[in-house]
Amino acid sequence: MKVLATDLDRTLLPNGSWEPDPQAVDLFNRLTREQDTHVIYVTGRSLELTEQAIADFGIRHPHVLIGDVGTTIREHQDGGWHFDEDWTTHVRAKSPRWNVAGIKNAVAGIDGLREQPPENLNPFKQSYFVDHARNEAILKLVDEQVKGHFDESAIYSFDSQSGEGLLDFLPTSANKQTALEFVAGKLGLEKSEVVFCGDSGNDVFPLTAGFSGVLVRNADEQLVSSVKQAQAENPRLKVYFAQGNFNGLSGYYTSGVIEGACHYGVLEL
Template sequence: MTRLLLCTDLDRTLLPNGEAPESPGVRDRFAAVVARPELTLAYVSGRDLMLVEQAIEQYGIPRPDWVISDVGSRMYHWQLQGGWLESMAWQMEIACDWPGLSSWDILEAFTSIEGPILQGQDRQSKYKLSYFLPLGVDLVSLRQVMEARLMELQARSSWIYSFDEQAQMGLLDILPERATKLHAVEFLMHQLGLGSDSTVFAGDSGNDLPILVSSVPSVLVANAHPDVLKQAHEASRQRGTSQQLYLAQGHSLAMNGNYSAGILEGLVHFHPHTKTWIT
């Protein structure tokens, strides 16, 4: 039995909470595919675990085997007997980048910087500091100032920026350098003993770009913003990973390529034998 790991972002990738239409009945088809014993399902999201659970309930999507949450800074495994178990191995992996520090120490170093607006307490965690960025903020200058402060703390960090179209607001997450969706997926692959040839990732937004343009086979759903599509296409070409990136087209398997339809289309592209699971 060939084992597969399917990793997917939630908002506007699996969850149909964007403006594009969803293919009728596609969530039932998705649920049937991920219920197969040879497939391991992981949700990779900027949401925290509570909001992931909320999405599972609200949209009736399957409970995954793994959750990589908080933009890659936390990882959980579903235990049939005990519920969600956080991976301490992952916490130890990323803690090395912020030696003896937490997001509260990083916040203190940023207090005098004008422009960023701290998100709510529920959006912060030990290894994730999250801000709103109003339109017009000079991202280049802001990053220079923040990175200088991080260097003083000897904190190796990732800067994850995305744009919330509905709120018309920038979103910025400061994380340990290795606390990215890409490294988290690679860590999970190693934990499960699976390689890139047995893994597929699906995403739609700017904070998915590092993994979309990596060597991990990835699908960009058809409803992704044109700017993200353009960036992914150009970056994968420059990195020589174009063959690992699939752009869902729609009109495949009687589906439109948006949301979970795009995920299934990409799965079949990289693993043609799975077409029988859908049809």
């Protein structure tokens, strides 16, 4: 089985500041279908926002959607979505102290945090906008109020489009990495048999967890630095940095996903 997992925004989706290759999305769709590739989207987007991306950018439906920063898993079969209740059971068992109300109360008085709208929240995801200019001080306060009390992890990222910081509280057992590990396990695959492509923030976890990693050419400098540091500490990590000039593709966004997938032999051009 050939498995290609990818983040969406500014990875598979050409929605950043770099100029995309106009043919890349159609090429991705055609190659993955013709070459019988099992496609997994791993994204911070909800189901509704993922469907919007599919409509807006013309990307194909995946076989599996790991959504909401890894807190939900759905399979796409026979034209419909099927929620993976096994994942919910797994997360509750692994993170028994997880408590959304407790987290909300703990950070309620921190200036510079603003709760995201309801469509960005779910029982395993409590998210905030952060004043990025003051993110270090804010995150220090968050750490003091929350850390270790709720079986939680706090994941910070920066939205270069809006200029806002993004803070997600998730159960320690539910993130992009653990969800992708769960899906790989259900498919009977070792992590190294799964290619994962990313560009920023919370992609660092699956990129440094033993999957066959790909950083698209437009990846954030902070992510590139973090991944290279992880490689220095663990030379066995497999990570490919898209460079462009590959079969006429630039290496940005979808083109970088295709380049990386070809590097590992999941796709062929």
